[in-house]
Amino acid sequence: MDLQKIVVIPGNHDASCLGLRRTRPKAEGLAIVRAGLEKGRQRRRFPYVRIVADGRVGVFAVDSVNAGNFNLIDNAVGRIGFDQLAKLGGLLRANSDLPCKLIILHHSPNIPRSATSRRRGEKAMPFWLRPALQLERVDRVGLRLLARTFEVKAILHGHTHDNLDRRVAGVRIIGAGDATVSGGSGLLSYKQYSFYPDSGLLKATIRRLRGA
Numbered sequence: 001m002d003l004q005k006i007v008v009i010p011g012n013h014d015a016s017c018l019g020l021r022r023t024r025p026k027a028e029g030l031a032i033v034r035a036g037l038e039k040g041r042q043r044r045r046f047p048y049v050r051i052v053a054d055g056r057v058g059v060f061a062v063d064s065v066n067a068g069n070f071n072l073i074d075n076a077v078g079r080i081g082f083d084q085l086a087k088l089g090g091l092l093r094a095n096s097d098l099p100c101k102l103i104i105l106h107h108s109p110n111i112p113r114s115a116t117s118r119r120r121g122e123k124a125m126p127f128w129l130r131p132a133l134q135l136e137r138v139d140r141v142g143l144r145l146l147a148r149t150f151e152v153k154a155i156l157h158g159h160t161h162d163n164l165d166r167r168v169a170g171v172r173i174i175g176a177g178d179a180t181v182s183g184g185s186g187l188l189s190y191k192q193y194s195f196y197p198d199s200g201l202l203k204a205t206i207r208r209l210r211g212a
Helices: 026-039 081-095 114-120 137-149
Strands: 050-052 059-062 100-104 152-157 164-167 171-175 187-196 201-210
Touching: 059 081, 081 137, 100 137, 137 152, 137 171
Parallel strands: 059 100, 100 152, 152 171
Antiparallel strands: 050 059, 164 171, 187 201
């Protein structure tokens, strides 16, 4: 397996409730996350960009986890922070000529309001749960502004365990469902992204496979 073709970003369960456990203080918890990334030959400093597909696609990795998750209350809340957003802007500017730019992070930069979900025929998320599962407002607005300014094809995220594909203020946002939890059919699934340089189209397809 070519690990240079794999991009790994931490999720809230990787850095869960840092500092809450007496036996594992915050510094030790962060060290475990970073050691895991290094073991998989992944970068531990965010943001960064990995250019693939013969220079046609740039994957910009953002950490939305390690600025938070320091107690039980905010365990699932996403935070990026000004410094990381500023560095991301610099990376996007330096690679502005890439035909396809993708931003990946764990937390959702937008969870639709209940009325919006119902209008689309989707299951609505309770209003009290949205703040706990998406980026804080300043971060999500800043991230979407960067994406629109530098013509990012899409922001890809997980965390909410859904496969929503929507546009918010001109920015395409695509969620990825559970890859290790089978649905009612007993099939596992993952999301495959295909970029077509001639048309500039980015296609997201759900692939299903038999579980063991």
